[in-house]
Amino acid sequence: MMRPLLRVISPISIIQLPSTRTSQTKASPLLSALENKIYDMIRMKKETMSWTDLRENEFPRLVKELLINTSCRPSPSIIGAQSFTNLVIRALAKNGQSALLSEFVQEHGIERLSVNQLAFYIGHCNKTEEIVKTWHYLKGRNGTLFDAASTTHLIEGLCQTSHWREVVPLINNLTEIEGTPINALRRFIRKLFEVGEIDEALKWFYELYTRNPGAPGRECEPALAKLDSACRIFEMAASMYLQFDKDFFLSPAWEPLFDVKLTSITYPSRCPKCKTRLLPPQEIRNDDLQKLRKAVKTQLIKQGDNLFETTTPAELAHFEEFMGRHGPFDVVLDGLNIGYRFGEKALAVEARRLATQEKKRVLVMGRRHMNRWPAVKNLPRGVLLYTMENISNDDPFMFLACLYSNVHCTIVSSDHFRDHKFKLSPRYKNEKDNCAAVIEITRLFTRWLNTRHRQVGQPPLKHDMVAQKDPGGWHLPILKNAEGIQGQLQPNLWACVRYKRS
Incomplete structure (x- = not known):
């Protein structure tokens, strides 16, 4: 179990x-x-x-x-x-x-x-008999409770033997004390795929990538030997809004059943390799916005009901009053991000372009010291500036401004918003939280941010940033930094995966 x-x-x-x-x-x-x-x-x-x-x-x-x-x-x-x-x-x-x-x-x-030395030896020995002999001695001496490093080594070694099922209590014991040994679980998942236990592998796959950073990759290689098991991984990745490790697509394991080509898909949402048009994102409803507003206020701005982490109660109340008087907006500009990355003049140019050419109601958000920027003092009609205290975190307020506006409001920023996604995720919570609800909010936030986040001078992408199936194969999004946080930056890099004709 x-x-x-x-x-x-x-x-x-x-x-x-x-x-x-x-x-x-x-x-x-x-x-x-x-x-x-x-x-x-x-x-x-x-x-x-x-x-x-x-x-x-x-x-x-x-x-x-x-x-x-x-x-x-x-x-x-x-x-x-x-x-x-x-x-x-x-x-x-x-x-x-x-x-x-x-x-x-x-x-x-x-x-x-020592225990650690024995575990290390088991993980690096390539003699099956030696691994089993040393493991039996170590288990008799220490039981099945080890730290994360030792557990990783033990799983690496035991998965080379017929005793690989004995890694389950190692993982469970460690999980209850320290947390998930990510690399160890990846090795175990690979073993499950190798022996054809697809259902069990997918259960662990789901548990691992629900609560941990990173991208699916080499642990899935054995599943590529059969079309059914490969497609089940892609379907689960789509449901979880996962992006894949780039190195995964360089594996020769793809060759028997798939043709794989890496490509960039931006505008107009059509794959340049196979000419397939990607599907649009799922619609964000008004009740979704309400859930996200609550999550942003209780988890990003406050920790619980009373502790304010990034602002003060008075500042939050003032901002909500401002939104009630001046909202809704069509576009929210990340003033600090754009100003520091492209220059304050570029911030003013982007605000003017959106207001005059696209006829949008624009809100520029930042901190108090931005009021001294000359370009900010000459923002055009239809553009409002709202600044926070210099010590406050303005990102959650940008989310709120967008969420208080409407389902079509967008955020213009080059920020990846990694910290905020992390704070909403299950791995930031303790075991007392309702994990299903936390997972739902995390994926909803990812889906909303993917469709409402745009770069300077560009419209939002019109396709969903998830694994997508079509009659000829799949398009799988790639996380450029496989150790990064999922869903933080709209991926331009995709794998065009085509079924080979038999």
Whole structure:
């Protein structure tokens, strides 16, 4: 029985064994240098020296030599036996020396390795028997409760064996304490696709990408072997408003059933590769605006009922009074974003163009110091300026201005609005929240922002930014930064996926 995933803790709160999958080496130049030196030392002297000689004689000399040539002053523990063990395991794993890694662990003795070291070894060993043997020892010694780093390594190793189902309690136990191990889940999802358990894979897929950043990618490759399983992934991605990792489309796994071409789709919403016109976005209703207004006020402007995070009660009341007297508007301009990115004159030019050429009622929003900008003082008739206190966050008020206006009002900005999407998402909430309601609001906000967000000098896109099916195949939107927040920037990059004729 799969337990629901809860929350994601910050990666900096996880203490890990040095790992090729973490950034610890980036934070410690000395350890990184030692790691490289250790590997060079092993390559040159392993044939003539034992691991004991390397640890007791060569390693202290190596550290001393390195310290002479660097200004780093490490703690005394860096030259201890445990540090030597960590560095050897890390160096051999990073350089793909699995045979030497197994030799070192066997000579050292698994009973002398820490829990983190054993988990790391399991994740980087390519011998099935060794993985299973070490796992049985570790499970008997530690149970099934591990931190995120160790869980990721264990899943990587166990998914190479027939014991891969044993990763489920590892994930569930960790989820209840720390949060979702994203990379570990991706590896597990890939394994489920590999063995043909499509329904179970899609359940975990849904749980993972509902609550975590990133874009579906290589974990879905095995599902491309069958048309039905591939289309089920695309359909779920469409329902979740997901964009895909660009590297996913470079995989040879597409070749048997699909022709894939990357392309840019902007105006007039027609794919230049296959000439298919993309579907328009779903209509935003007035009751949707009401839900979003409530979410913006309670989650972006306030935290709960009473705590104001980005403004004051008086400022919010004044803004709502302003909107009641002067709204609705057709366009809301992000004054600070446009002014700083393109110049204050460009802000005035864009406001004038919208008001005179497009005949729109325009609201320019920003902060108090913008009142001193010469270009702002000469805004044309039909353009109003509303400024917040300099310490206030004006983005949520731009959302409110648009939401208080009408379903057709647009926001002009080059901002990605990542922080605000994150605060509305389930991973920002705790386990007591009504997750279904949070997910609904997150997707509604994404859908609304995708259709109401436009760049300077451009109209809103006329097509929906989700995976779309047509008789000849699919069009799948691509998230350019796969570690970014979903749905934050209108994607121009798409994959045109065509079914191959049998």
